[in-house]
Amino acid sequence: MTLAGPLLFGAFIFCVGVYGVIARRNAVLVLMSVELMLNAVNVNLVAFQLRAPGDAALTGHVFALFVIAIAAAEVGVGLAIVLNMFRNRASVNVDDADLMRW
């Protein structure tokens, strides 16, 4: 199997996530796009460990697990912030969250 296939797939998913973060207005959808980007990174980590067996392969797996755990923490805090924003402003549009803009 060539290494380029998984890497290209990861790059594609990452770019889809970038598009979602820029183009979406709803904060929950922006969070979902961030999750897509983190998942693309995981695909890269797991694909690269195929190239270097042994200790380096273990590192790839352990990092993928760490990324999954941190993504879970991120989505929990992110949703709490979105809920708070909805409670205070009655909207979850990221365009409306401009209180701290210069």
Place this chain on the structure above:
Amino acid sequence: MTAHDVVFVLLAVAGGLSALMVVTARNMVHAVLFLAATFGVMAGMFLVFHADFVALVQVLIYVGAVAVLLMFGLMLTRAPIGRETLDSQSRGLGLAVSMALFGVLAALIVQAYGDVRVALAGPDVAAIGGSIFSQWVLPFELLSLLLTAALVGAIVLSRREAGETGQEDLAELGEARPTIMGGPEGVAEARRARQLRAPGDERETAGAGR
């Protein structure tokens, strides 16, 4: 082309299409379901790469927990449906940025790893566990601290103060906002917020009466 390659290509096409649906769907529930499908496809891809444990954790945490959490998030925020309310004006900018990024990344990947072939093999679960609890034990403990902090933070952020019914919140909003933001803009906004919240509050009081 081996059977692994065929399975990988099929999974990649399915994952790419469902990822595209996540960022273009007009219905938010559909977007979350497509996101769960993408996560499932990636778990299958990890199985192809002989990363069994990562695949299982992916199913457990992403498909099981994160998708359900996002579903709850959009149920609690009463999201409107339709492309105009879900997408911002910068769709063209997003398309340009992501296509340019993908072009650069794809060119780099093909140039650097275009002819690298790898054998499909991965460490077993015992080796991963040994590595986490010997070589990576300090980051692992830090991660558990981070998870605890995130859990406490999420609870503190999302709970109401004790004794609060939501009405005090509104009264506070009507008075405090103008002093903070200044001008009639804040008053109008607070009024709009109150109108938007009114149906939910009525339902709450009706439920309490019963």
